[in-house]
Amino acid sequence: MLVGRKLDGGLVIEISGQYGDPQCAPLFFPLQRELNDLFKKYCVDDYFVSLEKISIIFRISGEITDFEGDGPERFKFIRKGSEFTIDFVVPKFKWMGKSEIELRLLINDGLIKCFNIFIDRSISFNEMNDKDDLLRDVGLVLRDFVQLN
Template sequence: MEIQISGQYGDPLSSKIFSPLRIELNQCFKKNISREYFNTLIKLAIVLRVSGEISDFKSQGAERLRYWKKDKVLSIDLVFFESQWLGVDLSVVRKIMAEGIKECLNLMIERAVKLNEVVDKEALMEGIENALADFLE
C-alpha cells in the first residue's frame, strides 16, 4: 500500500514552491507507510491543485473524493488558493500543506472504513502521523 502525492500547478512559481515539498512528502510517506493496511486498496492518491497566475482552480481544501474500484485506489484533490502560498513564508506553506494532507487522509480513511477495507487503522494512523512529523521537522 502506498500514499502518493501528485500535483497540478497554476503557474511556474507555484510549481517551484510545491513540487519540492511534494517530493519530500512522498519520501516521508514511503519511509513510514510500509505495510498493508487495507483488504484490497493499494493506493491513497492525493492531487495537489495549486492555483496560480495561469490557472485558478476556484476552490480550496479537500474535494472530489473518488473510489476507483477497478484500480483499487482512493483519490482526492487538495486545492490551494493563490493567497495561501504567494508571498507566504515556506514554513507556513509547509504547515498548511501538512494540515491539508492530514484532512484528505482522514476523509479517505473514513471512506475506506465504509467500504470495509481497513485492516489496521491504528498502525496506518501512526504511520501517517510519523510521516507528517518527519515532513514538518
C-alpha cells in the same frame, strides 16, 4: 514510477501536483518530492483490505489556472484499480508570499483532512484493515515533514 511500493505489492501513497502558476512549482514540487520519500519510508504496512494506492493531487491555483476550491475535494474510489484519489486544492491567496514553514503547515493541515476522509470512506466501504497503524505511520510522515531540516 510508483512511490512507496512494497516488495510484496503493498500500498502505494503518491503525491502528485498540478500547478496553476509558474511560481508554484519551485515552492511546492520539492515539498511534494519530500512527502513521497517520507511516505515510502514510513507507510509500508497493509492498512486496507484490498486498496493498492492512495493518490493525493495538489491543485495549486495561480494566475494561469484557478482550480476553484480550497482543501480536499473530489474524492474518488476507483474500484477497478483499488485506488483512492483526492484533490488537495490551494487557492493562490493561501500560498503566495508565504514562508516555507507556513507552506509546510498548510500542507500538513490539508493532508490530515485528506487522510481523515480516506479513513472515513474506507470504513464505509469495509476497506479499513488497520486504522491505528495508518494513523501512527502518517503521523510519522507529518512529524518529519513539518520539521525543517
